[in-house]
Amino acid sequence: xxxxxxxxxxxxxxxxxxxxxxxxxxxxxxxxxxxxxxxxxxxxxxxxxxxxxxxxxxxxxxxxxxxxxxxxxxxxxxxxxxxxxxxxxxxxxxxxxxxxxxxxxxxxxxxxxxxxxxxxxxxxxxxxxxxxxxx
Amino acid sequence: xxxxxxxxxxxxxxxxxxxxxxxxxxxxxxxxxxxxxxxxxxxxxxxxxxxxxxxxxxxxxxxxxxxxxxxxxxxxxxxxxxxxxxxxxxxxxxxxxxxxxxxxxxxxxxxxxxxxxxxxxxxxxxxxxxxxxxxxxxxxxxxxxxxxxxxxxxxxxxxxxxxxxxxxxxxxxxxxxxxxxxxxxxxxxxxxxxxxxxxxxxxxxxxxxxxxxxxxxxxxxxxxxxxxxxxxxxxxxxxxxxxxxxxxxxxxxxxxxxxxxxxxxxxx
Numbered sequence: 001x002x003x004x005x006x007x008x009x010x011x012x013x014x015x016x017x018x019x020x021x022x023x024x025x026x027x028x029x030x031x032x033x034x035x036x037x038x039x040x041x042x043x044x045x046x047x048x049x050x051x052x053x054x055x056x057x058x059x060x061x062x063x064x065x066x067x068x069x070x071x072x073x074x075x076x077x078x079x080x081x082x083x084x085x086x087x088x089x090x091x092x093x094x095x096x097x098x099x100x101x102x103x104x105x106x107x108x109x110x111x112x113x114x115x116x117x118x119x120x121x122x123x124x125x126x127x128x129x130x131x132x133x134x135x
Numbered sequence: 136x137x138x139x140x141x142x143x144x145x146x147x148x149x150x151x152x153x154x155x156x157x158x159x160x161x162x163x164x165x166x167x168x169x170x171x172x173x174x175x176x177x178x179x180x181x182x183x184x185x186x187x188x189x190x191x192x193x194x195x196x197x198x199x200x201x202x203x204x205x206x207x208x209x210x211x212x213x214x215x216x217x218x219x220x221x222x223x224x225x226x227x228x229x230x231x232x233x234x235x236x237x238x239x240x241x242x243x244x245x246x247x248x249x250x251x252x253x254x255x256x257x258x259x260x261x262x263x264x265x266x267x268x269x270x271x272x273x274x275x276x277x278x279x280x281x282x283x284x285x286x287x288x289x290x291x292x293x294x295x296x297x298x299x300x301x302x303x304x305x306x307x308x309x310x311x312x313x314x315x316x317x318x319x320x321x322x323x324x325x326x327x328x329x330x331x332x333x334x335x336x337x338x339x340x341x342x343x344x345x346x347x348x349x350x351x352x353x354x355x356x357x358x359x360x361x362x363x364x365x366x367x368x369x370x371x372x373x374x375x376x377x378x379x380x381x382x383x384x385x386x387x388x389x390x391x392x393x394x395x396x397x398x399x400x401x402x403x
Contacts, residue, residue, distance in 0.1 A: 020317070023324055030328060
């Protein structure tokens with residue numbers, strides 16, 4: 001009884017507001033619309049990225065994460081690839097085997113929306129950025 | 136040089152035609168020579184919102200086919216002689232006209248008017264391509280709803296691909312009380328998602344329906360309305376004036392609801 005009365009006083013604590021829901025959904029759907037890639041292409045791209053990265057490091061396949069996001073009419077693909085350990089390189093066989101936990105690789109691919117007219121201002125829209133971070 | 140502006144949205148029913156009619160009328164009131172072009176072939180409605188449906192004789196299709204002169208197809212507004220309408224054909228479909236023909240038509244009109252405002256049909260097919268063919272600027276109309284915003288984003292991309300650089304946004308049918316209750320996206324939310332310059336905010340107003348019933352755009356109404364004011368402001372911004380956006384707040388509340396609000400405000 002008392003709790004009911006309390007709940008009526010605090011309506012916001014009862015239901016999540018739909019305004020944030022719609023914003024999140026739109027962000028996602030707009031990002032996908034803007035890149036205009038179908039699911040198969042995205043999957044193929046992910047697989048290839050993984051193949052390349054796996055040549056050098058051993059990845060934690062559980063924690064892989066690919067996400068499309070967009071901000072200010074720019075769409076970016078963010079890949080978060082947790083690294084289990086760095087593979088020993090074959091040519092220099094120094095025993096510098098790093099047993100590194102919590103290493104993660106982030107790849108970011110950025111592109112502007114489908115506007116061929118905008119291309120004359122910036123020579124190349126796609127840029128690839130790789131960074132390695134050690135926590 | 137005259138301004139050629141396309142009004143478009145992607146999704147239907149968000150207020151393109153209402154916006155076109157009101158902006159046209161508001162600009163005519165400011166003594167600009169304005170022609171409104173209905174590019175919604177097969178589903179024309181602009182004549183109805185302007186109350187000019189009984190005076191349509193020829194349409195854009197006859198003018199393009201050379202069956203009449205262009206000035207014969209224009210319907211002069213009875214209230215403001217500065218305003219004219221080029222009606223769309225009702226009995227032919229959207230592919231009766233090509234983008235090249237449409238462009239030629241709009242360019243011919245641009246010689247005689249300060250503003251050529253093209254009311255685009257919903258969708259992104261041929262009718263849309265026709266409507267944007269000659270445009271130098273675009274106004275994208277949307278409402279704070281998921282489908283309208285998604286479609287608006289698609290349309291912005293297509294407009295950019297068509298080489299239209301000046302793209303501005305009108306957020307229509309805002310309901311301040313719903314935004315305050317966090318049950319509707321705010322203008323800022325929409326603008327942020329679409330990343331397009333904001334041209335105007337129009338509140339949801341029942342009087343829009345009354346005005347369409349009468350065929351009299353809101354900006355002509357004697358009694359002031361928020362939506363009518365909003366369209367007047369947009370017309371002024373089009374003319375280059377700096378006008379503050381409307382402060383949309385919910386009507387003053389009573390003691391009880393205020394108390395409730397104090398109690399419901401999250402402290403943590």
